[in-house]
Amino acid sequence: MTSRAHIAMFSIAAHGHVNPSLEVIRELVARGHRVTYAIPPVFADKVAGTGAEVKPWKSTLPSPDDDPEAWGSTLLDNVEPFLDDAIQALPQLIEAYEGDEPDLVLHDIASYPGRVLAHRWGVPAVSLSPAMVAWEGYEEEVARPLWEEPKKTERGQAYYARFQAWLEENGITLHPDDFGGRPDRSIVLFPEALQPNADRVDERVYSFVGTCQGDRTAEGEWQRPADAEKVVLVSLGSAFTKQPGFYRACVEAFGDLPGWHLVLSVGKHVDPAEFADVPADVEVRTWVPQLAILKQADLFVTHAGAGGSQEGLATATPMIAVPQAVDQFGNAEMLQGLGVARYLPTEEATGETLRAAALALTGDPEVARRLKELQARTAEEGGTGRAADLIEAELPARRG
Numbered sequence: 001m002t003s004r005a006h007i008a009m010f011s012i013a014a015h016g017h018v019n020p021s022l023e024v025i026r027e028l029v030a031r032g033h034r035v036t037y038a039i040p041p042v043f044a045d046k047v048a049g050t051g052a053e054v055k056p057w058k059s060t061l062p063s064p065d066d067d068p069e070a071w072g073s074t075l076l077d078n079v080e081p082f083l084d085d086a087i088q089a090l091p092q093l094i095e096a097y098e099g100d101e102p103d104l105v106l107h108d109i110a111s112y113p114g115r116v117l118a119h120r121w122g123v124p125a126v127s128l129s130p131a132m133v134a135w136e137g138y139e140e141e142v143a144r145p146l147w148e149e150p151k152k153t154e155r156g157q158a159y160y161a162r163f164q165a166w167l168e169e170n171g172i173t174l175h176p177d178d179f180g181g182r183p184d185r186s187i188v189l190f191p192e193a194l195q196p197n198a199d200r201v202d203e204r205v206y207s208f209v210g211t212c213q214g215d216r217t218a219e220g221e222w223q224r225p226a227d228a229e230k231v232v233l234v235s236l237g238s239a240f241t242k243q244p245g246f247y248r249a250c251v252e253a254f255g256d257l258p259g260w261h262l263v264l265s266v267g268k269h270v271d272p273a274e275f276a277d278v279p280a281d282v283e284v285r286t287w288v289p290q291l292a293i294l295k296q297a298d299l300f301v302t303h304a305g306a307g308g309s310q311e312g313l314a315t316a317t318p319m320i321a322v323p324q325a326v327d328q329f330g331n332a333e334m335l336q337g338l339g340v341a342r343y344l345p346t347e348e349a350t351g352e353t354l355r356a357a358a359l360a361l362t363g364d365p366e367v368a369r370r371l372k373e374l375q376a377r378t379a380e381e382g383g384t385g386r387a388a389d390l391i392e393a394e395l396p397a398r399r400g
Helices: 015-030 041-048 075-096 112-121 138-147 154-169 176-181 244-254 290-294 306-314 328-337 351-362 365-379 383-392
Strands: 006-010 034-039 053-056 104-108 125-129 186-188 206-208 230-235 260-265 282-285 299-302 319-321 341-343
Touching: 006 015, 006 112, 015 034, 015 041, 015 104, 015 125, 015 306, 015 383, 034 041, 041 053, 075 112, 075 154, 104 112, 112 125, 112 176, 138 176, 154 176, 186 383, 230 244, 230 290, 244 260, 244 351, 290 306, 299 306, 299 351, 306 319, 306 328, 306 365, 319 328, 319 351, 328 341, 341 351
Parallel strands: 006 034, 006 104, 034 053, 104 125, 125 186, 186 206, 230 260, 230 299, 260 282, 299 319, 319 341
Antiparallel strands: none
16 A cells, blocks of 8 residues: 655646546555646646646746747747746746645756756656657757757857856756656657657656546537437647638538538637638537547547547547658658558648548548557556556655
């Protein structure tokens, strides 16, 4: 029997970073642990629903509802806000946890303060990764070429100098690249099948547990129309959804395809009223209960985010991957390589190409076979229960 412990989780206010952790947190609470979760107020209710105690803090990052253009367009535009946010968040979190230090820290890959605090408190830290992780050779093959030019600029050098100084102020001697990308221990909330170069990932550090899905009935239900021969869900996730032209192409592809029913999730940056003229077998929604629909769908047109990609595998749904940003391009390539998806760049995603890919995928028994195989393999990784077991194994009382 594991004794009750105080476990502290740290994340940022982004759906793709918070959502994968929720079922793990719920399970740890159910096992009797006291779990605190440091998160900006916009996610407080969602986190509180797991039974964890919310430790709110103010973030300077763009909010989940902001236009994605708020993040800028260059690598430094993308990374500087995370460092700025971490530096201003740390004093808030030190105060929030004064006299209430945990036995173990869990932190999202984008939560730099979590790892810093674990070092300051002298407690173990476990990274919860919602996406792919570094493999042996990652720095040479990916990071170094990516950063070669930015590191030559005055702005890039200032970013690294500031990062290094902040770490040193907190007693950490790691290089910023190793601090951000090389955890001591990581639970990967992501199927190993989607991990590039999985054979070169250090199993002593990284443990893949696959999809951690729970009861999503609170998100709402969805009923498949009785006359629908095929159902296709189109969703570009929660952030990069400002793509009215792409949604029009989807209506063109599926709106008049006999027997097909289209569910179009357009997000908060596109007005559904723009689609008042669509055929009767097209549903246009700002938000949908995605998992509930995927359990009944025949095709998923997705941006190939980490969450959507693994939900497609978990429900054995063929996918057309239309990536928009960051890790989505790599996920799209992995899905296509697994033989369960077609990768279509946004600029090539016309009504004609979408329809051709859809008919090819849904009519191929080999695609269905591979999906069933991957669905079973992902389930065997253990999900939420195994994640909680591995976290409990890192508690100080349980470590050798």
